[in-house]
Amino acid sequence: MIGWEDVYKVIVAVVPLYFALFLGYGSVRWWNIFTREQCDAINKLVCYFTLPLFAFEFTAHIDPFKMNFLFIGADTLSKLIIVAVIALWAKCSSKGNYQWSITSFSLCTLTNSLVVGIPMVKPMYGAIGVDLVVQASVVQAIIWLTLLLFVLEFRRTGIEGTITTIKPKASSVSNVMMISGGEESKDVEANNIVEYTSTRLPFFELMKRVWLKFIVNPNSYGCVIGISWAFISNRWNLELPSMVEGSISIMSKAGTGTAMFSMGIFMALQEKLISCGPSLTLFGLVLKFIAGPAAMAISAFVVGLRGDVLRIAIIQAAVPQSITSFIFAKEYGLHAEVLSTAVIFGMIVSLPILVAYYAILDFIH
Template identity: 30%
Template sequence: MILDLGAIFGAVVPLYFAIMLAFLSVRWWKVFTPEQCSGINKFVGDFAVPFLVLDLLTANDPYTMNFHVLAADALQKLVILAPLLVWKSLSKNGSFDWVITLIALSTISNTLLVGLPLVQSMYGHTSSDLLIQLVVLQSLVWFNVLLGMYEYRAARILIAQKFPNTAASIVSVRINPHVASLSDTEQLETDTEIDADGKLHVVLRTLSTSSTISVDSMYSAQSTIELRSSLKRAGSSSTSRSYGTPEGRYHKQGSNSSRVADASFDIEAITEVSEPSIQTGTDSKNLDEGRKENPPAGVVARLIIITVWRKLIRNPNTYASVVGITWSLIAFRYNIKLPLILKGSITIISKTGVGLAMFSLGLFIALQPNIISCKISTVVKCIAVRLIVGPAVMAATSAAVGLHGIVFKTATIQAALPLSIVCFVFAKQYDVHPHIFSTTIITTTALFLPATIVYYLLFRLLP
């Protein structure tokens, strides 16, 4: 027993060391500025973590994939989501914002960075292979499902603001290539054409002042300063122009905003402590109570599919996952080994992945204005959702699909891992309870070790 706990502490305490080192570097020693922290996060998001994913996938045999584990994971999401949607539909206190928040809090784990070292120290390499499968599923499916829910909310807000009385008349929407997200309605403008039947044809585009700024330039210190100053100047003006016939066949409207919404999952939102991008004062509950017309379902679906796809193809983890899975399918089918040069090139970067990612998490914690940014009662509820409700539902769904032994234990414990920082990135960009996600990430990162040890000891009592 003592040796088992020693192995667990030996695997997890170094993760805490990296977090603490980053925290002290910013809060006490003032080694890094926010711009430098943004650069570190950029490297982690674009290189370290994708290469880590690629390295893990190329060494994992896809032909031994445990589909029962994947089924249990999917069933957990559905079991939690279904009652939340019923509550949202039937209760006057129901809100789609809280549906998104609770499903993310209870189901999205920091599996890749924290889970792999932890479960491998508990149950060996077999458990780590299972977690790699869950990492792929989360990266390619669940992150994008969550993103789609956020984009659905943003689409409803956009349509409610731009077309409060004519939403049902919209028959088509074309989205400019510069539009990567609907998360900031103030930076978007709409060109509207009315055909002979009174139907609306909408073109959605970014303002010219923001669309000319490249995404990459946002990550250098100088470019960040220039971007903020230029958009601050631009934010003092707004436009609303009409063209065409006196009946207003063609109308163009727009206003300027704070910054361009980036399309990657790991962005400078992690290090900036400014206000969230959406400042609409509108939530899904208000939309349900106040809007009289709904747009056609196909219009909303098109908006969501296009924006989610654009984020997906700009995320380096997508390419790492696809390339890794493709290679492993070929390599394990025909017994081909990765060339030594390629293997070494991937490994030398992937080895920085866990350490730098945990260091980045420490930077995130240090740059928050408050460690606890919501009520204590809310913190306790969020911790309970993350560390108790999520694992309990996962244990039930795992048992339902027939999991047992180490596979059952691994599936349950991975559900008690800290909340993924991706949830905060999304929450901040779409302004859906970012303070709750920030606080939950910090507290669950601090508490997950004793929580998972309790689960581990309880499972030792099982046959």
């Protein structure tokens, strides 16, 4: 049973994140240290350097031969259920669209397991809980965050590749005055009406551009290289050279802190502290703490999980929002205000929610 000492350990793990958030917020809102352009550069530093190296480091140090594939299967099935529900909503609802489908998937499925999940699960279920949460984090980084990155790149490339043409629809008499002798001349047309038409890139051309951008993004292959090394190192008992290990570690250790710092900067640039409003905040929390665990519970029963593994699967699905999902949302310009609010308030309310889940699931045998 989780006690006050365990609650204190969770608080100890979370407070440093809010300290980094506070520094980022204050550096812009109160101390005016960074300009808006510099803030964008900080987010790019996090997105393209610290997070890929962080992802590589923790995936490279697991033992893939000891993973619980039934647990991974339940986790995968839960996400496929959510994808199916979101796709049905996007097709059948008048409010459904591609942009909100991406964000809803992030809110339902992507968790901050390493920072919040491990301190919470360890006192509840011990070493087996920690091991399963790490496994879920690795699969999330390799498959689901990579998939999120791909669809975000697809969306942005499609927008950038849209060709807008302007053609005159009707125009009146133009009055052009020319003054010679090196003086000023006045391209003046009155009551000119034009028609704007947009042409999308052909699908194969769009996919070509997406893949070219995707393969040069370190987030798309950092985890893949990491898990590949994990297979090799555990198969033949190899270790990374100390210089390589140190070079990766020095940047990866800054990953979570700089991500929270970037989130604080983003909050400071908004007019309101909760820039997405209370309704979207509640929407994000419902998706995170109810829809995600519900899908996991269904999947866990379907694949046959029982006992503590079943309980751990449901609880890790209720862990707060992934910080990486915010960094990607900020970089690609899609509902970053919703994701930042989900991360911040999710970590605040997660402790009582996860304890409640723990107490309820204790009755499941």
